[in-house]
Amino acid sequence: MEKMQQIVGRARAAFRSGRSRPLEFRIQQLKALERMVQEKEKEILAALKADLNKSGYNAYSHEILGVLGELALTMEKLPSWAAPQPVKKNLLTLRDEAYIGYEPLGVVLVIGAWNYPFVLIMQPLIGAIAAGNAVVVKPSEVSENTARLVAELLPQYLDKELYPVVTGGVPETTELLTQRFDHILYTGNTAVGKIVMAAAAKHLTPVTLELGGKSPCYIDKDCDLAVACRRITWGKYMNCGQTCIAPDYILCDPSIQSKVVENIKATLKEFYGEDVKSSPDYERIINQRHFKRVKSLLEGQKIAHGGETDEASCFIAPTILTDVSPDSKVMEEEIFGPVLPIVPVKSVEEAIEFINGREKPLALYVFSNNKQLIKRVISETSSGGVTGNDVIMHFFLSTLPFGGVGHSGMGAYHGKHSFETFSHRRACLIKDLKMESTNKMRYPPGSQKKVDW
């Protein structure tokens, strides 16, 4: 497919022209993006509703508010982020200029996911533009309304050659990945992450992989269960559980399991009313394939709450499973749905051992009144990120790098971390052509005297 080669080639030629480099240009493009989000808010919310039945509130707060915040932060800070950074000099370089220069990498590829289809394209795009790159944008075809909208809108607001949008499914993405890029940021699953990195390896292209996994949530006996369960309920069932950093499963002492269930049930009623299906604030599973996948995880499980499904509307009720066995199917893969297994553990040691016996997750959660216990769980485990006594929230602090480790990913972004991800940090040492006498020490002929010095 010549098409991909042409699109990427045009982006590269546009980058080589140098016009994406001046700060004024980058800020102008970011401002245009800001205008786009503000002017086309209705269309964006409508696309998100069509794709995921996202409520206006959730769509606005998760996908639009965050993007506007990131845009404002980036435009404000860009001059300071992009400024050369002088470094500490040693004796031999005291009279020289030594600094780290931030430079664009070239042509960046951003591959989005379907669960937060707008923000997962926009946030990387903002960082890549800010760093002075050309960017090829590939939204997920699964969230087809948002993909179509992004393909329509970006060319209306941004430089068409520098920031092209490529649509399509697996064949198109595979073809795109044969082209040479200077950085690839991929959000999606572990299996495809491996494919992306292998394709990148052919061109020695650095990658940022935002993948997933089973994010554990440990609830200590010593904790305010009502508060903990409210926060967990919010994070688990938003977007119908289709959030990469949703608490995937709960670990807690068997003695508090039923209280946890009661509290979550009460919160669910508070959030979505008696009839969840008719709540305008509860989303749907993205498509039939994922509906069937999530539904099959319920087989053979003790359903403490929920379990109702409706295939026609891809509806799965907020569901809680109790006394779940670590070997069951629901504990094998990332659930990515509104099903919350509770796995009983007798102690925090057992919880830590359980977590460490599995792949490193994208997020880890621990609830306790005991600060020391929280510190211990953090210190004795690994994960991309952590929130203690809440869920999801570390995502919203842009000064924290957001990314995974091991099977949950590599690299990080958000805020300044995006700018750095998409920049080349070039070491620069500028010396004087004079002052040659100081160099004499290093020139041959070598002598014992020089070694001793």
Next chain:
Amino acid sequence: NPYAGLVSHLRASWLSGKTRPMEYRVAQLEALGRFLDDKKQEILEATELDMGKPSFEAFFSEILLCKNELNVTLNNLCNWMKDEHVDKNLVMQLDSAFIRKEPYGVVLIIAPWNYPIHLFLVPLIGAIAAGNCAIIKPSEISKNTERLIAETLSCYLDSDCFAVVTGGVPETTRLLENKFDYIFFTGTPPVGRIVMTAAAKHLTPVTLELGGKNPCYVSDTCDVTNVARRVAWGRFFNAGQTCIAPDYLLCTLEMQEKLMPALRAAITEFFGPNPRESPDFGRIVSDKQFRRLRALLGSGRVAIGGQTDEAERYIAPTVLADVLPSDPAMQEEVFGPILPIVVIANMDEAIDFINARPRPLALYAFSCDSKIVNQVLERTSSGGFCGNDTLMHVTLTSLPFGGVGNSGLGKYHGKFTFDTFSLHRGCLHRTMGLETLNTPRYPPYTQQKLGLL
């Protein structure tokens, strides 16, 4: 899988947590310092046997620079290990938000033959400082140094956590089948691709320190004597077998004429009238490399040097004049004591020439006019840049050392090594109280809540 046992042994040590306390890391680093002190003579002898490395050069690059990195690390480790507290937004004012530096686990360091101690030891310093276990794979081509490392390193480091694996391509291929938590590779781009492809199977993050042809632009306004010395020093150090050596010169015909006697004078000053007898000039590491380099001598015309001796693997410090872009010396990284000069009409042509080629690891520009140096810097891209000198930018540990594009990805030296081998984990530790502040985020999403947004 012949190395599975070794890797799982190291992984068990890693899981035991013994590499994590600062005291342990300091003890291992101090042991590395003792290794350099105790084995200094053996290191000088081994590198002399391997590639005729002059003792002054070996002392400088294999001992002194390594001890400097050790000192910087030991002096700063405590600070580097500390949690980095980050700015918080309004909602999180009462929370604790920080970046936790964590080891990855079991890392693999693959080193090349040209600076066989330095190029495994400096990455190892960072790997240990960051709390990892490590497998070191020295190059089989520098076989005397390989033997020294394999036989003596275990006397200094904890053999439960640090191991040396020897062998050639088949052994390295089998080693790469195992899962590592980080891979640090120094070598050529083709092998870099193989390493990254192997890493992709396990989603292992990598740093690749590769190479390329490092251009050296000499403007018409410069102090010819000093330029000649600095360029000759950088080119002929280690008989040219240096990844950041000035690979080829770009200058006008007039400057080529002026430089030639100055280069001749510098070579004589450094190595005497017969460099073959100088103890300060090295040899080529292998017959294969010797024959490869000898074939490059047909490029342009031999203006200085050109003598060879196959038995000794000696190639005289050589300057080739009037080299054409199509000549053999311009088709691959030289990696030997041969300096091709390519004549260009002016600086713009030099910059176009550089930009038409893959981005190099280092780039050099010489001029008395700082505007010219800055122009070359601004209009090109490279891993690092040094104005008015060669090699020196990598001796400043506060500057990141690494490539871009074909010359590599990632960076190290000083704190950058520590950061390379650390996961930067975003942590948010919230308070269980103040739950009312969270109410706006919970459903049901009334008109009022929407308005609040």
